[in-house]
Amino acid sequence: PARIAVLISGHGSNLQAIIDANTIGNIDVELVAVIANKANAYGLQRAAKHHIPAHTVEAKPGETRECYDARLQAVLDDCQADFIVLAGFMRILSDAFVERNLGKMVNIHPSLLPLYPGLNTHQKAIDNGDSIHGASVHFVTPKLDSGPIILQAQVPVFAEDDIESLAARVHTQEHTIYPLVVHWLSQGRLHYQGGHAVLDGQVLASQGYA
Numbered sequence: 001p002a003r004i005a006v007l008i009s010g011h012g013s014n015l016q017a018i019i020d021a022n023t024i025g026n027i028d029v030e031l032v033a034v035i036a037n038k039a040n041a042y043g044l045q046r047a048a049k050h051h052i053p054a055h056t057v058e059a060k061p062g063e064t065r066e067c068y069d070a071r072l073q074a075v076l077d078d079c080q081a082d083f084i085v086l087a088g089f090m091r092i093l094s095d096a097f098v099e100r101n102l103g104k105m106v107n108i109h110p111s112l113l114p115l116y117p118g119l120n121t122h123q124k125a126i127d128n129g130d131s132i133h134g135a136s137v138h139f140v141t142p143k144l145d146s147g148p149i150i151l152q153a154q155v156p157v158f159a160e161d162d163i164e165s166l167a168a169r170v171h172t173q174e175h176t177i178y179p180l181v182v183h184w185l186s187q188g189r190l191h192y193q194g195g196h197a198v199l200d201g202q203v204l205a206s207q208g209y210a
């Protein structure tokens with residue numbers, strides 16, 4: 001099976017969704033590492049509970065992005081990860097790191113990209129009066145949250161929503177789409193080619209949501 005490293009910063013519910021999909025056999029991967037940039041990330045406990053090697057790579061005071069990313073790369077090389085799955089990993093990665101892992105690294109982002117790259121996406125959707133919001137999985141390229149989109153899920157926004165209720169609705173969808181993308185990657189069906197995401201030989205409509 002493909003060797004998957006999952007990078008997290010916090011709660012790790014998307015990590016859990018991937019673990020669960022693997023446990024029940026919806027996907028077949030080897031979870032070779034969970035790496036957090038924060039020692040108190042709850043997802044590290046999820047990893048330990050499921051006997052997945054858990055690593056903390058915390059930034060040192062004054063450390064450059066390049067130095068941090070080199071230490072991160074060393075852990076990934078050590079565990080011979082085929083694919084890197086960013087699941088709530090809240091650090092910007094250097095261009096060099098991204099280029100080195102181009103086509104091997106995916107991210108999940110809590111908006112219908114290209115809407116709302118960056119932070120506070122649920123607040124932005126509410127503030128703009130959007131009636132539809134959602135989540136996107138994309139290949140990671142040097143420009144933040146702008147790589148080719150692989151799969152999106154939409155959710156309705158209700159008048160009475162606050163950030164928590166909307167975030168919860170988006171999260172539920174994330175837990176469905178992310179294991180599916182990991183499955184495609186692990187099966188060798190999904191590739192990054194010429195700036196596009198390609199599934200089963202078909203170019204996926206990149207930046208397709210309008």
Ligand code: GAR
Nearest residue numbers: 010011012013014087088108109110
């Ligand atoms: C998810 O909603 C994910 O889309 C978001 O962080 C959350 C992590 O939740 N990612 C980003 O905002 C990336 N910029 P989790 O730790 O429970 O999986």
